[in-house]
Amino acid sequence: MRKVKAEQIKDVIKELFLKANFVIGTDILDMLIKRQKEEKSPTGKAVLSQIIENDVIASDEKIAMCQDTGYAVVFVELGQEVLIVDGDFNEAINQGVREAYEEGYLRKSVVEEPLFERKNTKDNTPAIVHLEIVPGDKIKIAVTPKGFGSENMSTLKMLKPADGIEGVREFIIETVEKAGPNPCPPIVVGIGIGGTVEKAALIAKKSLLRSVDERNNDDRYARFEEELLEDINKLGIGPAGLGGITTALAVNIEFAPTHIAGLPVVVNICCHAARHAEATI
The missing domain is CATH 3.30.1330 (60s Ribosomal Protein L30; Chain: A;)
Structure with missing residues:
Protein backbone atom coordinates (compact mmCIF):
# COMPACT_ATOMS: atom_id res chain seq x y z
CA MET A 1 0.00 0.00 0.00
CA ARG A 2 1.49 3.37 -1.05
CA LYS A 3 0.91 6.25 1.34
CA VAL A 4 0.22 9.76 0.01
CA LYS A 5 -0.11 12.73 2.34
CA ALA A 6 -3.20 14.87 2.06
CA GLU A 7 -0.99 17.95 1.94
CA GLN A 8 0.61 16.70 -1.28
CA ILE A 9 -2.83 16.43 -2.87
CA LYS A 10 -3.64 19.96 -1.68
CA ASP A 11 -0.46 21.35 -3.23
CA VAL A 12 -1.11 19.66 -6.58
CA ILE A 13 -4.71 20.93 -6.69
CA LYS A 14 -3.51 24.46 -5.97
CA GLU A 15 -0.90 24.43 -8.72
CA LEU A 16 -3.29 22.89 -11.25
CA PHE A 17 -5.96 25.54 -10.75
CA LEU A 18 -3.41 28.34 -10.97
CA LYS A 19 -1.99 26.84 -14.16
CA ALA A 20 -5.42 26.22 -15.70
CA ASN A 21 -6.53 29.81 -15.09
CA PHE A 22 -3.30 31.42 -16.30
CA VAL A 23 -2.08 29.20 -19.16
CA ILE A 24 -4.32 28.05 -22.00
CA GLY A 25 -3.52 24.59 -23.35
CA THR A 26 -1.25 24.40 -26.39
CA ASP A 27 -3.96 22.46 -28.22
CA ILE A 28 -6.43 25.34 -27.80
CA LEU A 29 -3.88 28.03 -28.66
CA ASP A 30 -2.67 26.17 -31.75
CA MET A 31 -6.25 25.64 -32.90
CA LEU A 32 -7.11 29.32 -32.37
CA ILE A 33 -4.09 30.33 -34.47
CA LYS A 34 -5.07 27.84 -37.18
CA ARG A 35 -8.68 29.03 -37.28
CA GLN A 36 -7.62 32.69 -37.27
CA LYS A 37 -5.69 32.05 -40.47
CA GLU A 38 -8.67 30.25 -42.04
CA GLU A 39 -11.41 32.63 -40.85
CA LYS A 40 -13.01 34.50 -43.78
CA SER A 41 -14.75 37.24 -41.81
CA PRO A 42 -12.52 40.30 -41.12
CA THR A 43 -14.38 40.84 -37.84
CA GLY A 44 -14.00 37.18 -36.95
CA LYS A 45 -10.28 37.35 -37.70
CA ALA A 46 -9.92 40.40 -35.48
CA VAL A 47 -11.77 38.73 -32.60
CA LEU A 48 -9.61 35.61 -32.84
CA SER A 49 -6.47 37.76 -32.87
CA GLN A 50 -7.63 39.49 -29.69
CA ILE A 51 -8.37 36.14 -28.01
CA ILE A 52 -4.91 34.86 -28.92
CA GLU A 53 -3.26 38.04 -27.66
CA ASN A 54 -5.24 37.81 -24.43
CA ASP A 55 -4.14 34.21 -23.87
CA VAL A 56 -0.48 35.07 -24.46
CA ILE A 57 -0.62 38.02 -22.04
CA ALA A 58 -2.35 35.90 -19.38
CA SER A 59 0.35 33.24 -19.65
CA ASP A 60 3.25 35.71 -19.64
CA GLU A 61 1.97 37.81 -16.75
CA LYS A 62 0.38 34.96 -14.77
CA ILE A 63 -3.05 36.56 -14.64
CA ALA A 64 -6.50 35.10 -15.28
CA MET A 65 -7.31 34.73 -18.96
CA CYS A 66 -11.01 35.36 -18.19
CA GLN A 67 -12.79 37.29 -15.45
CA ASP A 68 -15.00 34.24 -14.84
CA THR A 69 -12.42 32.01 -13.22
CA GLY A 70 -14.92 29.21 -13.02
CA TYR A 71 -16.43 26.65 -10.71
CA ALA A 72 -13.70 24.25 -9.57
CA VAL A 73 -14.39 20.83 -11.09
CA VAL A 74 -12.00 17.99 -10.24
CA PHE A 75 -11.73 14.51 -11.77
CA VAL A 76 -9.74 12.03 -9.68
CA GLU A 77 -8.62 8.54 -10.64
CA LEU A 78 -7.56 7.10 -7.29
CA GLY A 79 -5.44 3.95 -7.36
CA GLN A 80 -6.85 1.28 -5.07
CA GLU A 81 -3.36 0.67 -3.67
CA VAL A 82 -3.11 4.26 -2.36
CA LEU A 83 -3.72 5.18 1.27
CA ILE A 84 -4.40 8.87 1.99
CA VAL A 85 -2.74 9.82 5.28
CA ASP A 86 -2.37 12.85 7.56
CA GLY A 87 -5.57 14.55 6.53
CA ASP A 88 -8.95 14.44 4.86
CA PHE A 89 -9.00 13.77 1.11
CA ASN A 90 -11.94 16.06 0.29
CA GLU A 91 -10.71 18.85 2.54
CA ALA A 92 -7.29 18.63 0.88
CA ILE A 93 -8.95 19.28 -2.49
CA ASN A 94 -10.98 22.19 -1.14
CA GLN A 95 -7.98 23.71 0.61
CA GLY A 96 -6.03 23.52 -2.64
CA VAL A 97 -8.84 25.34 -4.43
CA ARG A 98 -9.08 27.87 -1.60
CA GLU A 99 -5.37 28.70 -1.72
CA ALA A 100 -5.26 28.91 -5.51
CA TYR A 101 -8.18 31.32 -5.73
CA GLU A 102 -6.96 33.49 -2.87
CA GLU A 103 -3.26 33.64 -3.78
CA GLY A 104 -3.92 33.85 -7.52
CA TYR A 105 -6.41 36.73 -7.11
CA LEU A 106 -9.03 34.66 -8.92
CA ARG A 107 -12.70 35.58 -8.70
CA LYS A 108 -14.73 33.63 -6.18
CA SER A 109 -17.95 32.53 -7.87
CA VAL A 110 -19.60 29.90 -5.66
CA VAL A 111 -22.72 30.45 -3.54
CA GLU A 112 -23.68 28.28 -0.55
CA GLU A 113 -27.16 27.42 -1.81
CA PRO A 114 -28.74 28.15 -5.19
CA LEU A 115 -32.24 29.49 -4.57
CA PHE A 116 -32.73 31.82 -1.62
CA GLU A 117 -29.87 33.80 -0.04
CA ARG A 118 -27.22 32.81 -2.62
CA LYS A 119 -24.46 33.83 -0.22
CA ASN A 120 -20.94 33.71 -1.69
CA THR A 121 -18.62 31.22 0.05
CA LYS A 122 -15.78 33.73 -0.57
CA ASP A 123 -13.15 31.11 -1.45
CA ASN A 124 -14.65 29.33 -4.48
CA THR A 125 -15.29 26.14 -2.52
CA PRO A 126 -16.64 23.54 -2.33
CA ALA A 127 -15.22 21.95 -5.44
CA ILE A 128 -17.20 19.48 -7.53
CA VAL A 129 -15.27 16.21 -7.21
CA HIS A 130 -15.74 13.18 -9.45
CA LEU A 131 -13.91 10.18 -7.98
CA GLU A 132 -13.13 6.91 -9.75
CA ILE A 133 -11.31 3.99 -8.09
CA VAL A 134 -8.84 2.38 -10.48
CA PRO A 135 -6.13 -0.29 -10.28
CA GLY A 136 -2.63 0.79 -9.24
CA ASP A 137 -0.86 3.03 -6.75
CA LYS A 138 -1.09 6.41 -8.47
CA ILE A 139 -3.49 9.35 -8.22
CA LYS A 140 -4.37 11.06 -11.49
CA ILE A 141 -5.96 14.47 -11.06
CA ALA A 142 -7.54 16.58 -13.81
CA VAL A 143 -9.09 19.98 -13.07
CA THR A 144 -11.23 22.35 -15.06
CA PRO A 145 -12.39 25.78 -13.88
CA LYS A 146 -15.79 25.84 -15.60
CA GLY A 147 -17.18 29.23 -16.53
CA PHE A 148 -20.93 29.64 -16.45
Whole structure:
Protein backbone atom coordinates (compact mmCIF):
# COMPACT_ATOMS: atom_id res chain seq x y z
CA MET A 1 0.00 0.00 0.00
CA ARG A 2 1.49 3.37 -1.05
CA LYS A 3 0.91 6.25 1.34
CA VAL A 4 0.22 9.76 0.01
CA LYS A 5 -0.11 12.73 2.34
CA ALA A 6 -3.20 14.87 2.06
CA GLU A 7 -0.99 17.95 1.94
CA GLN A 8 0.61 16.70 -1.28
CA ILE A 9 -2.83 16.43 -2.87
CA LYS A 10 -3.64 19.96 -1.68
CA ASP A 11 -0.46 21.35 -3.23
CA VAL A 12 -1.11 19.66 -6.58
CA ILE A 13 -4.71 20.93 -6.69
CA LYS A 14 -3.51 24.46 -5.97
CA GLU A 15 -0.90 24.43 -8.72
CA LEU A 16 -3.29 22.89 -11.25
CA PHE A 17 -5.96 25.54 -10.75
CA LEU A 18 -3.41 28.34 -10.97
CA LYS A 19 -1.99 26.84 -14.16
CA ALA A 20 -5.42 26.22 -15.70
CA ASN A 21 -6.53 29.81 -15.09
CA PHE A 22 -3.30 31.42 -16.30
CA VAL A 23 -2.08 29.20 -19.16
CA ILE A 24 -4.32 28.05 -22.00
CA GLY A 25 -3.52 24.59 -23.35
CA THR A 26 -1.25 24.40 -26.39
CA ASP A 27 -3.96 22.46 -28.22
CA ILE A 28 -6.43 25.34 -27.80
CA LEU A 29 -3.88 28.03 -28.66
CA ASP A 30 -2.67 26.17 -31.75
CA MET A 31 -6.25 25.64 -32.90
CA LEU A 32 -7.11 29.32 -32.37
CA ILE A 33 -4.09 30.33 -34.47
CA LYS A 34 -5.07 27.84 -37.18
CA ARG A 35 -8.68 29.03 -37.28
CA GLN A 36 -7.62 32.69 -37.27
CA LYS A 37 -5.69 32.05 -40.47
CA GLU A 38 -8.67 30.25 -42.04
CA GLU A 39 -11.41 32.63 -40.85
CA LYS A 40 -13.01 34.50 -43.78
CA SER A 41 -14.75 37.24 -41.81
CA PRO A 42 -12.52 40.30 -41.12
CA THR A 43 -14.38 40.84 -37.84
CA GLY A 44 -14.00 37.18 -36.95
CA LYS A 45 -10.28 37.35 -37.70
CA ALA A 46 -9.92 40.40 -35.48
CA VAL A 47 -11.77 38.73 -32.60
CA LEU A 48 -9.61 35.61 -32.84
CA SER A 49 -6.47 37.76 -32.87
CA GLN A 50 -7.63 39.49 -29.69
CA ILE A 51 -8.37 36.14 -28.01
CA ILE A 52 -4.91 34.86 -28.92
CA GLU A 53 -3.26 38.04 -27.66
CA ASN A 54 -5.24 37.81 -24.43
CA ASP A 55 -4.14 34.21 -23.87
CA VAL A 56 -0.48 35.07 -24.46
CA ILE A 57 -0.62 38.02 -22.04
CA ALA A 58 -2.35 35.90 -19.38
CA SER A 59 0.35 33.24 -19.65
CA ASP A 60 3.25 35.71 -19.64
CA GLU A 61 1.97 37.81 -16.75
CA LYS A 62 0.38 34.96 -14.77
CA ILE A 63 -3.05 36.56 -14.64
CA ALA A 64 -6.50 35.10 -15.28
CA MET A 65 -7.31 34.73 -18.96
CA CYS A 66 -11.01 35.36 -18.19
CA GLN A 67 -12.79 37.29 -15.45
CA ASP A 68 -15.00 34.24 -14.84
CA THR A 69 -12.42 32.01 -13.22
CA GLY A 70 -14.92 29.21 -13.02
CA TYR A 71 -16.43 26.65 -10.71
CA ALA A 72 -13.70 24.25 -9.57
CA VAL A 73 -14.39 20.83 -11.09
CA VAL A 74 -12.00 17.99 -10.24
CA PHE A 75 -11.73 14.51 -11.77
CA VAL A 76 -9.74 12.03 -9.68
CA GLU A 77 -8.62 8.54 -10.64
CA LEU A 78 -7.56 7.10 -7.29
CA GLY A 79 -5.44 3.95 -7.36
CA GLN A 80 -6.85 1.28 -5.07
CA GLU A 81 -3.36 0.67 -3.67
CA VAL A 82 -3.11 4.26 -2.36
CA LEU A 83 -3.72 5.18 1.27
CA ILE A 84 -4.40 8.87 1.99
CA VAL A 85 -2.74 9.82 5.28
CA ASP A 86 -2.37 12.85 7.56
CA GLY A 87 -5.57 14.55 6.53
CA ASP A 88 -8.95 14.44 4.86
CA PHE A 89 -9.00 13.77 1.11
CA ASN A 90 -11.94 16.06 0.29
CA GLU A 91 -10.71 18.85 2.54
CA ALA A 92 -7.29 18.63 0.88
CA ILE A 93 -8.95 19.28 -2.49
CA ASN A 94 -10.98 22.19 -1.14
CA GLN A 95 -7.98 23.71 0.61
CA GLY A 96 -6.03 23.52 -2.64
CA VAL A 97 -8.84 25.34 -4.43
CA ARG A 98 -9.08 27.87 -1.60
CA GLU A 99 -5.37 28.70 -1.72
CA ALA A 100 -5.26 28.91 -5.51
CA TYR A 101 -8.18 31.32 -5.73
CA GLU A 102 -6.96 33.49 -2.87
CA GLU A 103 -3.26 33.64 -3.78
CA GLY A 104 -3.92 33.85 -7.52
CA TYR A 105 -6.41 36.73 -7.11
CA LEU A 106 -9.03 34.66 -8.92
CA ARG A 107 -12.70 35.58 -8.70
CA LYS A 108 -14.73 33.63 -6.18
CA SER A 109 -17.95 32.53 -7.87
CA VAL A 110 -19.60 29.90 -5.66
CA VAL A 111 -22.72 30.45 -3.54
CA GLU A 112 -23.68 28.28 -0.55
CA GLU A 113 -27.16 27.42 -1.81
CA PRO A 114 -28.74 28.15 -5.19
CA LEU A 115 -32.24 29.49 -4.57
CA PHE A 116 -32.73 31.82 -1.62
CA GLU A 117 -29.87 33.80 -0.04
CA ARG A 118 -27.22 32.81 -2.62
CA LYS A 119 -24.46 33.83 -0.22
CA ASN A 120 -20.94 33.71 -1.69
CA THR A 121 -18.62 31.22 0.05
CA LYS A 122 -15.78 33.73 -0.57
CA ASP A 123 -13.15 31.11 -1.45
CA ASN A 124 -14.65 29.33 -4.48
CA THR A 125 -15.29 26.14 -2.52
CA PRO A 126 -16.64 23.54 -2.33
CA ALA A 127 -15.22 21.95 -5.44
CA ILE A 128 -17.20 19.48 -7.53
CA VAL A 129 -15.27 16.21 -7.21
CA HIS A 130 -15.74 13.18 -9.45
CA LEU A 131 -13.91 10.18 -7.98
CA GLU A 132 -13.13 6.91 -9.75
CA ILE A 133 -11.31 3.99 -8.09
CA VAL A 134 -8.84 2.38 -10.48
CA PRO A 135 -6.13 -0.29 -10.28
CA GLY A 136 -2.63 0.79 -9.24
CA ASP A 137 -0.86 3.03 -6.75
CA LYS A 138 -1.09 6.41 -8.47
CA ILE A 139 -3.49 9.35 -8.22
CA LYS A 140 -4.37 11.06 -11.49
CA ILE A 141 -5.96 14.47 -11.06
CA ALA A 142 -7.54 16.58 -13.81
CA VAL A 143 -9.09 19.98 -13.07
CA THR A 144 -11.23 22.35 -15.06
CA PRO A 145 -12.39 25.78 -13.88
CA LYS A 146 -15.79 25.84 -15.60
CA GLY A 147 -17.18 29.23 -16.53
CA PHE A 148 -20.93 29.64 -16.45
CA GLY A 149 -21.56 31.72 -19.55
CA SER A 150 -21.09 28.47 -21.44
CA GLU A 151 -22.33 26.15 -18.68
CA ASN A 152 -25.69 27.93 -18.74
CA MET A 153 -26.07 27.01 -22.41
CA SER A 154 -25.74 23.27 -21.70
CA THR A 155 -28.75 21.00 -22.19
CA LEU A 156 -30.10 17.49 -21.69
CA LYS A 157 -32.59 15.60 -23.80
CA MET A 158 -33.94 12.10 -23.28
CA LEU A 159 -34.34 10.94 -26.85
CA LYS A 160 -35.99 7.73 -27.95
CA PRO A 161 -33.84 5.03 -29.56
CA ALA A 162 -35.91 5.47 -32.74
CA ASP A 163 -34.65 9.08 -32.99
CA GLY A 164 -31.30 7.66 -33.96
CA ILE A 165 -28.28 9.57 -35.16
CA GLU A 166 -30.33 12.22 -36.98
CA GLY A 167 -32.31 12.98 -33.84
CA VAL A 168 -29.07 13.36 -31.91
CA ARG A 169 -27.62 15.59 -34.63
CA GLU A 170 -30.71 17.81 -34.72
CA PHE A 171 -30.68 18.25 -30.93
CA ILE A 172 -26.99 19.17 -30.82
CA ILE A 173 -27.17 21.67 -33.69
CA GLU A 174 -30.34 23.21 -32.24
CA THR A 175 -28.64 23.61 -28.85
CA VAL A 176 -25.62 25.40 -30.33
CA GLU A 177 -27.79 27.59 -32.56
CA LYS A 178 -29.99 28.67 -29.64
CA ALA A 179 -26.89 29.41 -27.55
CA GLY A 180 -25.72 31.88 -30.18
CA PRO A 181 -23.13 34.33 -28.81
CA ASN A 182 -23.86 33.58 -25.13
CA PRO A 183 -21.17 30.91 -24.53
CA CYS A 184 -18.40 33.16 -25.95
CA PRO A 185 -17.57 31.35 -29.17
CA PRO A 186 -15.51 29.81 -30.57
CA ILE A 187 -16.65 26.98 -28.33
CA VAL A 188 -15.76 23.40 -27.58
CA VAL A 189 -18.84 21.19 -27.64
CA GLY A 190 -18.75 18.33 -25.16
CA ILE A 191 -21.32 15.61 -25.76
CA GLY A 192 -22.30 12.63 -23.63
CA ILE A 193 -24.44 9.94 -25.21
CA GLY A 194 -25.88 6.99 -23.30
CA GLY A 195 -25.92 5.84 -19.71
CA THR A 196 -28.50 7.53 -17.48
CA VAL A 197 -29.25 11.23 -16.93
CA GLU A 198 -26.30 11.76 -14.59
CA LYS A 199 -23.91 9.51 -16.54
CA ALA A 200 -24.55 11.37 -19.80
CA ALA A 201 -23.88 14.68 -18.05
CA LEU A 202 -20.71 13.36 -16.45
CA ILE A 203 -19.14 12.04 -19.64
CA ALA A 204 -20.15 15.20 -21.52
CA LYS A 205 -18.20 17.22 -18.95
CA LYS A 206 -15.28 14.82 -19.03
CA SER A 207 -15.11 14.99 -22.83
CA LEU A 208 -14.08 18.64 -22.50
CA LEU A 209 -10.77 17.48 -20.98
CA ARG A 210 -9.81 15.86 -24.26
CA SER A 211 -7.48 17.74 -26.60
CA VAL A 212 -9.32 19.57 -29.38
CA ASP A 213 -7.13 17.86 -31.99
CA GLU A 214 -7.93 14.37 -30.70
CA ARG A 215 -10.89 12.41 -32.04
CA ASN A 216 -12.90 9.61 -30.44
CA ASN A 217 -11.20 6.21 -30.60
CA ASP A 218 -14.29 4.70 -32.23
CA ASP A 219 -14.20 5.58 -35.94
CA ARG A 220 -18.00 5.95 -36.10
CA TYR A 221 -18.06 8.55 -33.34
CA ALA A 222 -14.94 10.23 -34.74
CA ARG A 223 -16.73 10.73 -38.08
CA PHE A 224 -19.81 12.03 -36.26
CA GLU A 225 -17.64 14.54 -34.39
CA GLU A 226 -16.22 15.82 -37.67
CA GLU A 227 -19.65 16.04 -39.28
CA LEU A 228 -21.08 17.95 -36.33
CA LEU A 229 -18.15 20.38 -36.29
CA GLU A 230 -18.72 21.12 -39.97
CA ASP A 231 -22.47 21.59 -39.43
CA ILE A 232 -21.93 23.88 -36.43
CA ASN A 233 -19.44 26.06 -38.26
CA LYS A 234 -21.93 26.48 -41.10
CA LEU A 235 -24.30 28.23 -38.67
CA GLY A 236 -22.35 31.46 -39.15
CA ILE A 237 -22.42 32.47 -35.47
CA GLY A 238 -18.67 33.04 -35.56
CA PRO A 239 -16.18 34.38 -33.01
CA ALA A 240 -17.94 36.34 -30.24
CA GLY A 241 -21.18 35.78 -32.16
CA LEU A 242 -20.20 38.46 -34.69
CA GLY A 243 -20.30 36.20 -37.72
CA GLY A 244 -17.81 33.91 -39.41
CA ILE A 245 -16.95 30.28 -40.03
CA THR A 246 -15.41 29.64 -36.60
CA THR A 247 -18.24 28.94 -34.19
CA ALA A 248 -16.61 25.83 -32.68
CA LEU A 249 -13.04 24.60 -32.34
CA ALA A 250 -14.00 20.99 -31.71
CA VAL A 251 -16.79 18.54 -30.94
CA ASN A 252 -15.83 15.89 -28.38
CA ILE A 253 -18.17 12.93 -27.91
CA GLU A 254 -18.04 10.32 -25.19
CA PHE A 255 -20.51 7.44 -25.01
CA ALA A 256 -21.61 4.82 -22.50
CA PRO A 257 -23.85 1.74 -22.44
CA THR A 258 -27.51 2.61 -21.94
CA HIS A 259 -30.95 1.06 -21.39
CA ILE A 260 -32.79 -0.54 -24.31
CA ALA A 261 -35.56 2.05 -23.94
CA GLY A 262 -33.36 5.16 -23.81
CA LEU A 263 -31.03 7.48 -25.69
CA PRO A 264 -29.87 10.18 -23.24
CA VAL A 265 -27.87 13.04 -24.77
CA VAL A 266 -26.18 15.90 -22.91
CA VAL A 267 -24.52 18.87 -24.60
CA ASN A 268 -22.01 20.58 -22.30
CA ILE A 269 -20.63 23.68 -23.98
CA CYS A 270 -17.30 25.30 -23.09
CA CYS A 271 -16.11 28.72 -24.23
CA HIS A 272 -12.81 29.37 -26.02
CA ALA A 273 -11.16 29.58 -22.58
CA ALA A 274 -11.32 25.79 -22.40
CA ARG A 275 -9.18 25.55 -19.28
CA HIS A 276 -7.93 22.29 -17.87
CA ALA A 277 -4.75 20.87 -16.35
CA GLU A 278 -3.71 17.50 -15.00
CA ALA A 279 -1.03 15.78 -12.97
CA THR A 280 -0.23 12.37 -11.54
CA ILE A 281 0.94 11.75 -7.99
